[in-house]
Amino acid sequence: MENAPAAISGLSTYDTDLSHYLSPFLVQQASEKTKKDYWQEIKLFATWVQKPVQQVTSLDIIEYRRMLEAKGLKIATVYKRLSILRSFFTFISQTWQVPNPALPVRLPKMVDESSRAVLSLQEAMRFLSVIDPSTPLGKRDRAICALLLISGLRTCEVSRANVEDMHEIEGFKVLRVHGKGNKDADCKLREDIFGAIHSYMETRGETKAGDPIFLATGNLGRGRLTAQAIQVRVKHYFRKAGINKAQLTVHSLRHSCATLCLTVGKADLLSVQRLLRHGNIQTTLRYLKSIDHLRDNAVDRNPISLPGF
Structure with missing residues (x-):
């Protein structure tokens, strides 16, 4: 964390530390579309939770899932948003050796594509x-x-x-x-x-x-x-x-x-x-x-x- 990269332009100022984690995470993604999707979804969560990254808890992510489901979003949409959060917090956990708040959060059951x-x-x-x-x-x-x-x-x-x-x-x-x-x-x-x-x-x-x-x-x-x-x-x-x-x-x-x-x-x-x-x-x-x-x-x-x- 001492060598955190520069902030991503366009992030709101209330939580600039988000960009320190988000920048190296997005670098790992191959496609520009994937980077854009991940940026948008993580930014939505950050705006909703209104907490620095290190203070996010499993309960926050569970409540976020309940909020998404209460809005009547499709299962696939909820699954995608939670999967991105899980990938993001797993990356943070593995990179900086901190607990992963997304680990206990269950993803919604998806219908078999077949x-x-x-x-x-x-x-x-x-x-x-x-x-x-x-x-x-x-x-x-x-x-x-x-x-x-x-x-x-x-x-x-x-x-x-x-x-x-x-x-x-x-x-x-x-x-x-x-x-x-x-x-x-x-x-x-x-x-x-x-x-x-x-x-x-x-x-x-x-x-x-x-x-x-x-x-x-x-x-x-x-x-x-x-x-x-x-x-x-x-x-x-x-x-x-x-x-x-x-x-x-x-x-x-x-x-x-x-x-x-x-x-x-x-x-x-x-x-x-x-x-x-x-x-x-x-x-x-x-x-x-x-x-x-x-x-x-x-x-x-x-x-x-x-x-x-």
Whole structure:
């Protein structure tokens, strides 16, 4: 603590010692988006608790959780905020050898990601078919939805894609994907998906290497299309296709990609892991396990029959 780094600009003056802890913690985070998210969440807690870092107790964090839950926030949001606090105070505990107030605090129970709604093959085709490719907006959205549903990209990865990221490797068309944690990887583009992107790019006119592939439209100008804007467009097509399922989110398209590759496409687990760029194959295995649980379920072997059916 004697060698605490300089304060982070923008922090409120009531507790400037927060920056002494926060600065080295943020340096450990790989992506700029992660740093920004962590800064915002820790700043929210600091503003609420109104205490120097060393005086924060487990009870403070428990009360903070109760406050978040009382506001009706989603479980995933509460989980994220508490996880960030836990990481922050764990870093402080390990670096300066002080007690960790977040250690006794339980995180809310999260729903297994594998239970997220996925599209059937018929629903997936209907979802893509409601996009009108006769307009520049439709061409753009068709290419975006194809990358999400067929190539399994995340919305942030689609948003980050630049013109220079499209190239060829030994005759294969690929897109350099800028993933989570500043991890880059080459994603193979099928001919139909490349064609959809190319069809949209033709509506753009001249482009430069550093230009975003997908542009926003409307009154806000023609800058990079954000991940949030992509989510809005996908939800629009969910409604247009009449697809309304519990737990259906934009990220369900990535889950649907994995599930359909494994079940209908009969792809092997390793190839799907590479497609989704999962660091651990256990993450990919969750999709297969959830399907196997339904296919081979003991309830089908229950000898009790229901009269009248």
